[in-house]
Amino acid sequence: MVIAALKRIFGSANDRHVKRFQGRVDAINALEPELSKLTDEQLRARTAEFRQQLANGTKLDDLLVPAFATVREASKRALGMRHFDVQLIGGMVLNERSIAEMRTGEGKTLVATLPVYLNALTGNGVHVVTVNDYLAKRDAEWMGQVYKFLGLTFGIIIHDLSDEQRKAAYAADVTYGTNNEFGFDYLRDNMKYSRAQMVQRGHAFAIVDEVDSILIDEARTPLIISGPSEDRSDLYTKVDAIIPIIGEGDFDLDEKQRAVTFTDQGIEKLEERLAAEGLLKSESLYDLENVALVHHLNSALRAHKMFQRDKDYIVRNDEVVIIDEFTGRMMPGRRYSEGLHQALEAKEHVKIQPENQTLASITFQNYFRLYKKLAGMTGTAATEAAEFADIYGLDVVTIPTNVPVQRKDDDDAIYRTAAEKFDAIADIIIDCQKRGQPVLVGTTSIEKSEMLAELLRQKKVGEMKVLNARYHEQEAHIVADAGVPGAITIATNMAGRGTDIKLGGNLEMRVAEQAAGLEGAERDAKIAEISAKIEADKQKALAAGGLMVIGTERHESRRIDNQLRGRSGRQGDPGHSKFFLSLQDDLMRIFPVESMDSMLSKLGLEQGEAITHPWVTKAIERAQGRVEARNFDIRKNILKYDDVMNDQRKVIFEQRLDLMDSEDVSDTITEMRHDVVDDIIAKAIPERSYPEQWNTEQLEAAVKTYLNIEVPVKAWAEEDDIDVEMVRERITKAADDAFAAKEERTLKSLADSGMANPTVMRQVEKSILLQSIDGLWREHLVTLDHLSKVVGWRGLAQRDPLNEYKQEAFELFQAMLANLRELVTTQLSHVEIQTRAPEPAPAPDLSQLEETHIDPFTGENDAEGELLTRPRTAAAAAGAAGLAPIDPKLLVGVSRNAPCPCGSGKKFKHCHGAY
Template identity: 80%
Template sequence: MALAALARRIFGSTSDRHVKRYQGKVTAINALEAELEKLSDEQLQARTAEFKAQLEKGADLDDLIVPAFATVREASKRVLGLRHFDVQLIGGMVMNERGIAEMRTGEGKTLVATLPMYLNALTGKGTHLVTVNDYLVKRDAAWMGQIYNFLGLTTGTIVHGMTDMERKQAYAADITYGTNNELGFDYLRDNMKYTRDQMVQRGHAFAIVDEVDSILIDEARTPLIISGPSEDRSTLYTTIDALMPIIEEGDFELDEKQRSATFTDAGIEKLEAKLAEDGLLKSDSMYDVENVALVHHANSALRAHKLFRKDKDYIVRNDEVVIIDEFSGRMMPGRRYSEGLHQALEAKEHVKIQPENQTLASITFQNYFRLYDKLAGMTGTAATEAEEFADIYKLDVVTIPTNVPVQRIDDEDAIFRTAEEKFEAIANLIKECQDRGQPVLVGTTSIEKSEMLAELLRQKNVGTMNVLNARHHEQEAHIVADAGLPGAITIATNMAGRGTDIQLGGNLEMRIEKEAADLEGAEREAKIEEIKRTIAEEKAKALAAGGLMVIGTERHESRRIDNQLRGRSGRQGDPGHSAFFLSLQDDLMRIFPVDSMDSMLGKLGLEQGESITHPWVSKAIERAQGKVEARNFDIRKNILKYDDVMNDQRKVIFEQRLEMMDAEDISEIVIDMRHDVVANIVSKAIPARSYPEQWKAEQLQAAAKTYLNIDVPVIEWAAEEGIDAEIVTERLLAAADEHAAAKEARTITAMEAAGSSNPTVMRQVEKSIVLQSIDGLWREHLVTLDHLSKVVGWRGIAQRDPLSEYKQEAYELFQSLLENLRELVTTQLSHVELQPRPVAPPTADLSALRETHIDPLTGENDADGGDTVADSLGATGGDPSLKPIDPALLVGVSRNAPCPCGSGKKFKHCHGQF
C-alpha cells in the first residue's frame, strides 16, 4: 500500500495520466474557438452536414473529436449562454472512449454529455442518454435539446405512459433521452412483437448512462420483468395473514443481512395446529406435498410482518402498497415484489390484493446495457466501485478534476453510544446553523427517521423546514432548488440521482419557471433581473454563514451514497461543511459490527452523552463499508453468472425470432422441423440395431397420427421382409410431406373459390404458429430456469459445483425446448384447417402485462405464480448425437453458416435447428 501511495505521488494516479493525455486535444479545441466565433449561425449549423459527409467518405469518429466538440461548445454559448470548461471537454472525451467520467456535483455533467452525444449521433445510428427518472428525461431533453436542434439533430424522449407509435418516433430521433427502466422494458416488449414494424427500438449503438453507479450497480441487482396475471388467491393470503398475530418471538428467526425469515419448529407447530383447526391443512404436516402452497404463503406473510416496515420499505398510498427504492428514497409505482410477497404486504395493510403474475420475459440491467456497441457513463461517485465497472462492463473510471478547487471542510465522523444522543446532537447543530443563517441539508436513510428528526426539530422550535422523501416526490426538484437559501433546512431521504443542483442563494432557472412563467417581453426581463439581484444577495448571506452544511445521520452500507450526500456541498468552489453523526445502534453498526468498536470507544474515553471524533473510528467504519461493498459485489457477480446462462439462450431465441420475423418464407424451417419430428419419433420406437419384432410399432403409428395427422400402417410395415428403420423413416417423410402439400392445395383452392386468392397464406400461417409457439415455450422455460436456480444451490452439499450443474441442466432444458418447439409447430400445422379468408399477421396484446423490477437478493425472484411449470419441459430432450456446446457460441451465427460445434453441418441443420 505504501509503495502504491508513493507511486501515485511521483507519477500521478491512473486518472491523472488519462487527464494529461487529453490535454493536447483540449488545447486544439480552444484554438478553434476564435475561428468559430466569427461564423454565422448558418455557417456553424452547416458543420453538421460536413461532419456527416466526412464519415460517409470513411473518416473515423476520433478524427472529428476536436472540430465536433468545438462546434458543440460554440452552439452552447449561443443557445444556452453556457461555455464548456476545459475539464468538461475532458469528461466528454472520457465518455467517447467508453469510460465513466466521475465529476463532482455541480460540475455540469448534463452539459458534458452533449459533446459525445452529438459526436456519436453523427453516425445516424441513434444515441441514448439514460437517466433515472421521467423528470430528468424531460428536463434534460428540453434543456440540452436546444443545442442539438440548433445544430440540425433531432431529439426524442421515452417516458412512462407513451404509446408504441410515440416511442417509435422518439427512438427514430438522432438523440433519445429515456429512463433505464423504460429502455429495458421496450427491448423486452419488442421481442414479444410479431412483425418488425411493431417494434419501437432500432438498435443499440451508443449510450451514456447518467448516475451510472445508481443504475448499473444499485439497480442492477434487480432484473426487469414483464409478467402476466395468473389465478386469484387473495382469500388464502387474507386467511394466512390473520394467523400472523399468534407468531411470537421464538417462533421465527430473522437474518437481516440476507433479508430472510424462517419459522422455528415451535412456530411450525403453532401454525399447523391453527391451520388444522380452520380446516386448511390437507394432511398432518404443513410440509407434505399437498400443503406446498400453504408453506409458500406462510413464509411470504412472515417476511411481510417481520422484515418489511411501513414507511421504510414501502408506503400505503391510494389503497395500494408502493415500494420505496432503498437507494434513492423514491416511490416506485408499478413495481411489485414477487413470489407472493407483495400480496402478503397488501393483506397485512388491508388493501385490495392484486393477483400474482407469471414471468413472460426478463433481463438484468447488466445484460441489457451490454447490448450496446459502445457504452459510457457519468456520475459524481464511481471510484469506489471501479473494480466492478471494469469487471462487469469493461468500463474504466476516470476522476475528472474540478473546475475550481474544492473548499468544503469534511469533519471526521462523530460517534455516540445511542441513537437518542446522536439525534439530540444533530438537532442542536441544525439550530445553531439556522441561527447564523447557514443552509443545512440533512441526509437520512428512511422516511421514518426523516419524520422523527423533523418532529424533534419542531419540539426545539426550529423554524420552517422541508422534508424530502417519497411522500413528497412530486415537489422534490423545487424543494432541492431552495435548499441553498440562507437558514433553509432540508431533510432528505437519500440524495442519489436527485438531478437538481443545490445552489447557494437559490436556483435561477427554477425561480424563473416559478415566478416569471406567465410574463412576457419587458415585464419578464425586469422580473428576471429582480430575481438575479435577490439570488445574489441571498448567496452572499449564505457564503458569509459558511456555505451549505451537510449532515449525515448515519452511514450507508455503500460509501458512494455517503459521498453523494457530502458532494452536494462545496459546488464550483463554494465554501461548505460536512459532518456525519453515528451511533452504535445504527443499522450498519448493528448488522455489520465493526470489530472491537466498543472496546476502542472505551479506550478513547467515550462517556454517556458524549461523542468521539477520531480518524481511527472513521477508518474502522470505512473498512466495514468496504467489506459490505465487497460482499454485495460478490453476490451481484454470482447472480450475473447465472443470468448469463439465460442471457446466452435469450440472445439465440431473440435473434432466431427476428430472423423469422424478417423472412418472407419460412417453409424451409417448417419442413426441417417436420423431418426432425419424424426422425425423433422413429428413433424412440425403433432402437438402433433392433429387429422388427422388437419395434414399438403401435407407439410409432400413434405418434404419426398425433404429431403428423397421418394414418400409416406401421404395424403392417413391421411385418414386411427386409424392412428397416431407414425405409420406415422415408415412408413417414413422404406421407407427412404429401399430407402438408395436400392441405396447402386445399386451402388455396378454398380461398380461390371464396374470391380471396392468396398463394402466401400458408407462409403467413406458418410464421404465425412458429412465433407464437416460440413465445409460449420460452415463457415456460423462464419459469423452469427460475425454479432450477433456486434449488441448484443445494447441490453444493454433495460437493458439486452449483453453477456447473445449472449450466448443464439449463443446456439440456434448452435442447428440450427446441424439441418441444418442433413437435408443437408440426402438430399444429398438421391439424389446422384454414378458413377461406385472409390471414392477418398476429399482434401482441401487451395490455394485461405488468412490468416489475424485483430484487433477487431478497428472494423476490423472477417468476410470480411460478408453480405452473409446463410438464413438457421436464423431459430430457434434444438430439443425443449433437455435441454439447456453450450457448454463447451460438449467438449471432447465420443459419446457413457452418455450425460452431465443428460438425461440418450448416448451423440450421445442427445446433441451429428448431
C-alpha cells in the same frame, strides 16, 4: 509512505490518464476564435460536412477535435454556456467507453452533449439514459437546444407514450429516456410479431447518467413484463391472519443475508393452526401436497418480519408502493415477485392484486451490455471501479474540478445511543439556522426523516422541508431551494436527485414559478428582481460558511455517503459536511466495527459525549468496504446465473427476428416436421432392434397425434426387407404429401371464393411458429426461475450449484426446442384454414351511427347525439325533433355551444342548431 511519495512526484494513474487529453483540449481551444466568426448557418452546416467526411471513410475519432469545438460554440450561442476545459476532458472520457466521475455541480449534463453530438453523426442513434422522467424531459429540452441548433433531431422516451410516439423518438438522432423505459421497450419489441411494430432500431451508443445508481443499485432487480395469473387473494388473507401466532423462537432472522426462516418450533405451531383452519392437506407441512401453502407462508413471514412500512414501502391510494433503498424514491408500478407483494398487501389490508406470470425479463447488466459502445457519468464511481470493470468493461476516470474544492469534511462523531446522536444533530441544525447557514440533512428512511422533523418541531425550530417518497412530486423544487440562508432540508438518500443545490436559490426554478405569464419589460424586470434577491442571499450563505451537510448515519455503501457530501461545495463554494453515528445504527449493529463498543466503554463517555478521530472514521470506511465487496460478490453470483438465461434469451430473440424478417418459413417448418418424425421413431424403435421388437402401436399413435395421418406401421413390420430407414422415409413422405395436399386444398378454396392468396399458408406457419415460441419461452422462464432458487442445495452434496444450473438449464432448453418442434408440427398438421365468400354487406342503419368531431377549443364532441339521417334545414330539424317553431332571425349569429334561444335549456348545437 513510499507509494504516497511516488504519487506526489509522478502523480497517480488517474492523473496521468487525464493528462494525456490535454493536447486535444489545446487543439479545441485553438479552433475557438475561428468558429466564433462563423454565422449560425455556417456553424450548422458543419454537421453535414462531418457526415460527408464519415461517409468518405474518415474515422469518428479523427473528427473529435472539430466536432467538440463546434458543440462548444453552439452551446455558447444556444444556451449561453461555454464548456470548461475539464468538461471537454469529461466528454473525451465518455467517448472512450469509460465512466467520467465528476463532482456534483461540475455540469455533467452539458458534458454529455460533446460525445452525443459526435456519435450521433453516424446516424445510428444515441441514447442518453437518466433515472427518472423529470430528468429525461428536463435534460432533453435543455440540451436539445444545442442539438437543434446544429441540425440534429432529439426525442424523449417517458411513461405513457404510444408505440408510434416511441418509434418517432427512437428514430431521432438523440433519444433521452429512463433506464426502465429503454429496457421495457426492448422486452416489448421482442414480443411483437413484425419488424414494423418494433420501436427500437438498435443499440449503438448509450451514455448513462448517474451510472452507479442505474448499473449497480438498480441492477439488483431485473426488468420483468408479466401478465396476471390465477387469483389467490383469499389464501393470502387467511395465511396473513395466521402469522401473528409466530413469536420469538419461532423464526430465525438473518439481517445480513436478508433471509428469514421458520424454526421447528414455529413449524409445529403452524401445522396445528393450519390443520384447525382446514388449510393443511396432509399431516406434515412439507409434504408435496402443501408446496403452494409453504410458499405463501414464507412470503407472509418475510412481509411481517423483514419489511417495514415507511422504510421498504409505503401505503398510498390503497396500494403498496416500493421505496428504493438507495434513492428513497417511490417506484410505482414495480412489484415484488414470488408472491411477496401480495403478502405485503394482505399485511396492510389493502386490495390484493393477482400474482403475475413472467412473460419476459432481463437484468440491467445484460440490457446495457447489448450496446456496442457504452459510457457513464456520475459524481461517485471510484469506490465501485472493480465492479464496473468486471461486469461492464468500463474504466473509471476521475475528472478534476474546474475550481478547487473548498468544502471541509469533518471526522465522524460516534455516540453510544441513537437518542444522543439525534439530540446532537438537532443542536447543530439550530446553531446553523441562527447563523443563516443552509442545512441539508441526509437520512436513510422515511421513518427517520419524519422522526427528526418531529424532534426539530419540539425544539421550536423554524420552517423546514422534508424530502422523501411521500413528497416525491416536489423533489426538484425542494432541492432547488435548499441553498437559501437558514433553510433546513431533510432528505432520504440524495442519490441521483439531478438538481443542483445553488447557494441563494435556483434562478431557473424561481423564474418558472414567479415570472410565469409575464412578458416583455415586465418579465425582464421580474427576472432582475429575482436575480438580485438570489445574489444577496448567496452572499449571506457564503458568509455563514456555505451549505452544511449532515449525515444521520453511514450507509452500507461509501458511494451513497459521498453523494450526500458532494451536494456541498459545488463550483468552488465553501461548505461543510459531518456524519453522526451511534452504536444502534443499522450498519454498526449488523456489520459491527471490531472493538468499537469496548473502546467507547473504556473511554468512559458520559451522556451526550461523542468520540471523533480520523482512525475511527477510517475503521468505519474499512467496514463499509467489506460490505461493498460482499454485496458485489452477491450481484456477481446472481449475474452468473442470469448470464445462462441471457445466452438462451439471445438465441430465442435472434430466432424471432430472423423469422419476422423471413417472408417464407416453410423450410424451417419442413425441417421441424422431419425432426419430429425422427424423434417419434427413436422412441418407438430401439437402435439395432428387429421388427418384432418395434412398438408399432406406439408409433402409429404418435404419427396420428403429431402428424394427423394414419400409417400401417404394423403391416410394414411384417415385410421381409423392412428396416428403420425405410419406415422413416415412408412416414416422412406421407407427412410431406399430407401437408402439400392441405396447402393445395387451401389455395383451391381461396381461389373458388375469389380470395386467391398464395402466401396464406406462409402467414399461418409464421404466426403459429412465433406464438409457439413465445408460449414455451414463458414457461421456460418460470422453470429456470424455480431451478435457480433450489439448485443451491446441490452444494450440500459437494457439487457446484452454478455448474449444475448450467447443465440443467441447457437440458431444459433442448427440451423446450423439442417441444417447440412437436407443438408447431402438431398445430399445423391439424389446422384447417376455412374460407367463405364474403356476404354482401347490409345497408348501414344510419339511425344507429353517430358522427364524432371534437371541438379543438372546448374539447366537446360537436356532433354528439346527432344522427346521419338528421334533416338539413332549420324548420325540418325543429319539426323532426318535435321542437316549437322559432323566428329564424333569432338563430342568426348564435354560437354552437351557446344556450338555444328557444329556451329549451339545451345547447344550440343540440337543439335548433342541429342542422
